[in-house]
Amino acid sequence: MTDGAEDDTGGRKRLGVREIAKRVGVAPMTVSRALSNPEMVSPETRARILEAIEQAGFVPNRLASSMKGNGRMIGTVVPPLINSGIADQVQGMSDECHESGYSMLLVQGEFTQEAEERAIRNLLGWRPAGMILQSFVQSEAARALLANSSAPVVEISEIKGRKPIDMVVGISNFETAYAMTMHLAAKGYKRIGFVSTPIHGNDRLQQRRTGYHAALTELGIPNHDNMEVEVPITAQGGAEALVTLTSRHKDIDAIFFSSDTLAIGAVQECHRRGWAVPGRIAIAGYGDMDLAAQLFPPLTTVKVNRYEMGRRAVRQLLARLGGNAKVPTITSLGFEIVDRESA
Amino acid sequence: MTDGAEDDTGGRKRLGVREIAKRVGVAPMTVSRALSNPEMVSPETRARILEAIEQAGFVPNRLASSMKGNGRMIGTVVPPLINSGIADQVQGMSDECHESGYSMLLVQGEFTQEAEERAIRNLLGWRPAGMILQSFVQSEAARALLANSSAPVVEISEIKGRKPIDMVVGISNFETAYAMTMHLAAKGYKRIGFVSTPIHGNDRLQQRRTGYHAALTELGIPNHDNMEVEVPITAQGGAEALVTLTSRHKDIDAIFFSSDTLAIGAVQECHRRGWAVPGRIAIAGYGDMDLAAQLFPPLTTVKVNRYEMGRRAVRQLLARLGGNAKVPTITSLGFEIVDRESA
DNA sequence: AACGCTTATGGTTCCGGTACCATTTTTGTT
DNA sequence: AACAAAAATGGTACCGGAACCATAAGCGTT
CATH class of the missing domain: 3.40.50.2300 (Response regulator)
Structure with a gap:
């Protein structure tokens, strides 16, 4: 094929510091320095080297540097x-x-x-x-x-x-969940459920649940295991959890979701059922994602700057x-x- | 420090195929083959090599392979x-x-x-x-x-x-936007607005807008530039766009958002204002994100399997x-x- | 002019896996 | 038994920067 070559420089030589060095008339080492320690090379030489690099479209091989321990x-x-x-x-x-x-x-x-x-x-x-x-x-x-x-x-x-x-x-996931649970209690909610994505093997979630438990204990509210549900991390999961918990416990008045996504899904389910939030049930999330503040009604949540x-x-x-x-x-x-x- | 060494293997030797080879009593090449072309090494040798590798906690250096052109x-x-x-x-x-x-x-x-x-x-x-x-x-x-x-x-x-x-x-972003615009028209909407995130330099968005325009033209609806708004890609952006367009055009009856995030923000704004969706205004999104189906009301959108x-x-x-x-x-x-x- | 010191540059070797080719061992065929 | 062919293994050089040390040039000081 005709090799749509650009300019005369293009003998199909392997392009590396050695080749650049040859073209400029310096040692490979000098080319290397011009790139990684520019101040060690005289301005004129540096300029000529950079020019040649530019001209050849040379991109230094970072694998090679990495092998010498300069991995970035x-x-x-x-x-x-x-x-x-x-x-x-x-x-x-x-x-x-x-x-x-x-x-x-x-x-x-x-x-x-x-x-x-x-x-x-x-x-x-x-x-x-x-x-x-x-x-x-x-x-x-x-x-x-x-x-x-x-x-x-x-x-x-x-x-x-x-x-x-x-x-x-x-x-401290413990602290956040503890704080939110206390916050809900302070606002007068007494029967507070907890919904999370699958906890097994996820210590962040474990800590959140433990924080939730600790707060309940401190409040003198017994921990009922069936006030807790695990669902997949989808809006639908949140909606389903809401249904599960509210039908299990007619008197549940607040649910703390371990993720905004779940909480938002639950809020949508409330709309569907014509339930007032927080009138019929209060909902809290976790994460303060972009949508949380814009949601109707705006979502109470734990803000973490991810x-x-x-x-x-x-x-x-x-x-x-x-x-x-x-x-x-x-x-x-x-x-x-x-x-x-x-x- | 006392070098919490595990077992006797641990002379602080550089760990590489050469070292493994030495321990097993084969050539470095054979170790290399045992890893990348196992079928070229006899089962017994291979087993001994893998054993030694396991034992030493050796992780092959992929930088070196990459330099030989086997980059993955x-x-x-x-x-x-x-x-x-x-x-x-x-x-x-x-x-x-x-x-x-x-x-x-x-x-x-x-x-x-x-x-x-x-x-x-x-x-x-x-x-x-x-x-x-x-x-x-x-x-x-x-x-x-x-x-x-x-x-x-x-x-x-x-x-x-x-x-x-x-x-x-x-x-084809053009096709998708064309199809959605036509779909909205088919459902009886006549004044259709278009909201996107900043279009400049984004040819996907350019194509969507062009598709929207093409559909309007084909429908005999004139393109009014002020039926279009650009906002940041946030729920708030969507809400603001809704406000802008509806106050500009009292008779606007549908808005096509270039992203579900925007559309969802707009729906929330409608709730806030007590506007029925689609009664007061119809809203369509783009992307079919998880929440779209769960939204209240469920969001009409363009589904793309990202x-x-x-x-x-x-x-x-x-x-x-x-x-x-x-x-x-x-x-x-x-x-x-x-x-x-x-x- | 002679010495020391800084600055600029060059030559060689190495990082570690593997391509390439050479060599040895095993297996199969007439 | 003799020889071809396949399978298993070894030795060496190379990919491309950069560390290390050596050398050469520039410059101020006494």
Whole structure:
């Protein structure tokens, strides 16, 4: 074929620092420096090198740099993005990464211990400079893999309880749920239900439920197990949970959902039935997603700044990589009970 | 420190195929083969090698393989995840990637030409086996970079119009918007407004608007520019657009939103004002997100299978990488007008 | 003019898996 | 038994930056 070549430069030579160096008439090392330590190269030489690079359309091979230990890649494991508000976090991580010249390797999913191990093994194969783990069930094997690798680890998770692998960024899910339950009680609700997505293996949810229980206990309200329901993380799940709980307990007056998505679904179901919110039943969510404030009626919810959480996780990792030994092990972000009209 | 070593294996030797080979008493090459071409190694040798690998906690360095051209990484560029339904697509891409042993490098953002070029350059530095681009403004520089790299490219985008770089997976945004507008007209609506997020530089939105225009023209309804509004992609944006359009045009009877998020925000605003939907005004969305079906009233919308779109994009890339020359250049996914009660 | 010190540049080797080719062992055929 | 063909394994070089050390040039000081 005729090789739609652009200009005369195009002998089909392998394009690398060596080739650029040859064209400019310097050593490969000088080209390398012009890219990663510009101040070590004289302005004139640098200009000529950059010009040649531009001209040749040369893109430095980051795999090669990485092999020399200068990797600028971060491996991340996150829960499914759909409906969970995780998208905000990923955006935060992504933004922070790219502002610092790092690339983000992403694995997402709901994992069994075995799948989790595979996912982490895959990521570690790329020898990332650091890892950020979010949906992490903590198999022993995975812990060992991470320990063997030299990569610092930030977990985005519950900040209480379980011993962290390395660093943790997150909130106290216990506190948030405790606070919301107390808040509902303070507003006069006495029979408060709790709805979440499947709790098994998810310590964030476990902590929230425990916070809910603790508040009830403190309030002198007995914990009835059948005031709790688990449903899939969909609006329909929320609607179904509402139906289940209200038909089980005629006198239930408030429901605390572990996710805004569920709460919003429940509010829609109330509209369908012509139930006033919070007249017939009060509804509270978790996450303060964009729609929460705009919902009719506006949703009372727990506000967590997920975007910031993502950014912080990356920043913490980079701080550690930057040699700052004084990086805190645990960073706790605040939360806020946003009292709107749904409860 | 005391080096909490586990077992005797742990002389602090660099861990690589060479080290494993030494321990097993074979050549490095044989270890490599045991991992990537198991059938080329006798079952007994293989077993001993795998055992040693397991025992040592060895994770093969994928950077090194990649440098020999066996890269299993895909670079992706997607629009912001928040509120846009893109999350489904990313999930689809991620799932398909991991099922095939590929890793996914993710960049997300709303790009200027310059930022886009930087993002693509960053990704190409990793020498990905392929690229999937979604928010792509098509600077000349970026095109050149991609052409220079040997990576096949799949664009997830409008399938009409602009010349594709390589392969395209997507829908005809024109068709979808045309169909929805016609659908609204068929239901008797005569004054149909159009609301989208900022259109500039987004050819998917441009195509939708053009489809809307085409339908109006065919219906003999004049296009009034002030029947169109652009707002940010938030529920609040949708609410504001509703207010703007209805106060501008007392007789407007339907609004077609370019995103479910906007439409849902508008429906909430209607509730707030006590307006019946579709009695006072009909509302249609785009995307069929989870909540659409559960909304009160259920949202009429354009259903696009974004998850599948993500999967297809990856599959198409892998098919090409698998040497299948007969991979189609353009894959068009279907869509569906979901007629519910909001319009 | 001679010395020390900074700055600019070059040469070589390595990171770790694997392509390529060479060599040995096993199996099958007449 | 003799030889072809297949299967299993080994040795070496390479991908492309960059660390490390060596060398050369520039410049101020006594």
